[in-house]
Amino acid sequence: MSELISRRVIGHAEEFLDAFRVVIVNGPRQSGKTTLLQQLNAGRGGTYLTLDDGPLRAAAQADPSAFITDGSRPMMIDEIQRGGDDLILAIKAEVDRNPERGQFVLAGSTRFLSTPSLSESLAGRAGILEVWPFAQEELAPTGGSFLVAAFDNPEALRSSSLSDHERRDYFELVCRGFYPEAIGMRSEFTRGSWYRTYVQSVIDTDIREMARVDEPSNLGQLLSLAAASTAQEPNIMKISSDLQLHRTTVSRYLGLLETVFLIRQIPAWSRNLTARAVRRPKLHVTDTGLAAHLIGVDADGLAARVSPARGPLVESFIVNEIAKQATWAPFPVGLHHWRVSQGAEVDLVLERNNGRVVGVEAKATDAVKQDDFKGLIALRESLGESFVHGFVFYTGVRSLSFGDRLTALPISALWDR
Structure with missing residues (x-):
């Protein structure tokens, strides 16, 4: 393919x-x-x-x-x-x-x-x-880059047309993943076998040739823990306790997993908006199909009434799509997250070199409300004119305006415009 x-x-x-x-x-x-x-x-x-x-x-x-x-x-x-x-x-x-x-x-x-x-x-x-696994923008016949439009013409994203994608469609994409080989496989069983072999190959070949690792199985366990906590700030102390490894070893192993592109750590927002801003990075597994395999969840599991993995996997899916678009955007853009202790947070803060900022929130729900914009509103008020627009992506079907430079978008708006 x-x-x-x-x-x-x-x-x-x-x-x-x-x-x-x-x-x-x-x-x-x-x-x-x-x-x-x-x-x-x-x-x-x-x-x-x-x-x-x-x-x-x-x-x-x-x-x-x-x-x-x-x-x-x-x-x-x-x-x-x-x-x-x-x-x-x-x-x-x-x-x-x-x-x-x-x-x-x-x-x-x-x-x-x-x-x-x-x-x-x-x-x-x-x-x-x-070069990352495919972005959905590359696979969609009418693909167009959200990232460019978000900075250059955000109002154009407020479309009156309805998305062709329903909630279940997104869960299928999340669990299928975007590696070219995995996309061409029809059965979940076959994809699961491919992912198992893939992880073992990366650990046994790339990491062991690159760095000395005493117990390679610890890397596999750490990757599984990363998948279970994707879209969160990693708790090094807890991971150390769970794996019976020293904190410095855990940090080193996370660095190795990032070096072979299995995880990405999104740095905390660096502009001094408030002294209470949390400075820890946020971890994302770079392919949600791999993450879903590692934690043993499929589209049916994500669609269940209670699914702890649904929100984090949908957020990582959105972050990964935007991160891929950043690799071919016509301008450099930095990816960050922002969280204030006991206060506002924004899943993804996109900043260009000229200081212009776009905020992105991810919601694994079919409905969106004003409260879902509170982090973006705080970011808008802090930045003033430097704030271009804030978007909440959700599993619903229509674009909705929520006031000054605030819009709710179907997740498919990432690639289908």
């Missing part, structure tokens, strides 16, 4: 090839990086190599300087983290000798700048892109 869908980030990839000597493509395993590299290679006439291939990896490690000279440019090397430090140093020496743009595209399943085994980051020589 991934071969049929052009990734939205390809525009930035083409631009980076013309601007940088090296382009680094980061993202989870099985997220579509290989497809992106092959699409770029088809247009640029370069060389594609993957270090998942044992003989190629051995050659790259044995004589990295010779390895990178044998092939036309741009040379696209997949799973670059498996080549080791000497390969990166050889690439650095080559691009320092020849400053021509678009020489290398390096794709990796670990966050390049955070990989402990690599001493060289290619800083100043490389542009970095992230």
Whole structure:
């Protein structure tokens, strides 16, 4: 399926090839990086190599300087983290000798700048892109970016048309997930088997090659705990107690899970709106299909009258969709959350470099009321003119105005406009 869908980030990839000597493509395993590299290679006439291939990896490690000279440019090397430090140093020496743009595209399943085994980051020589599992915007035939409209023309999102999506449709999307392989699988049983193998592969291959881990099973348990507490601020003390691990080990393991793109930690709002603002990050599993598998819940479970997982998974779904859109937006945007002790909170605070801010709240309900906007109202009053708009996403079918720069939107407005 991934071969049929052009990734939205390809525009930035083409631009980076013309601007940088090296382009680094980061993202989870099985997220579509290989497809992106092959699409770029088809247009640029370069060389594609993957270090998942044992003989190629051995050659790259044995004589990295010779390895990178044998092939036309741009040379696209997949799973670059498996080549080791000497390969990166050889690439650095080559691009320092020849400053021509678009020489290398390096794709990796670990966050390049955070990989402990690599001493060289290619800083100043490389542009970095992230490729995540599909966004629904990429899959929807009428897809349009919420993120751009939210900043540039938020009033246009107040549509009179009804959403085609019902509550159950969202729960199906949440539990299916967005990895290209998982999307093509019809049965929950098959997807569950794929997710189990996927997690084991990431832990046994990517993490163990990257960092020394005494008990890999602890990482799997930690990921399951992260799934059970997605969309929350992680309680390191409780996790330490549950896993019988030291706090520093838990923090390190969370960092490793973030380095391989299984979780993301959304930082707390940094602008000094109030001295009572909570500064802890909020944790989200980066694919809700994976999270649903790890905690053992399906669409029927989310639709039940009482479902503790429903709200957190829907929030992570919305956050992940917006985070993906940020990777191909025409402007940089920071993602934060905001919570005041014993007071207001906003699930997602989006800030551009010009100081303009959009607030987003997630509700797993079919109805929305004025009280659902109290955090956004507090943010609006604190920021004044810098506050562009506040949105509450919910499982209902219509857009609703709730006053000055406040709107309730169906979740499908993230991609269907």
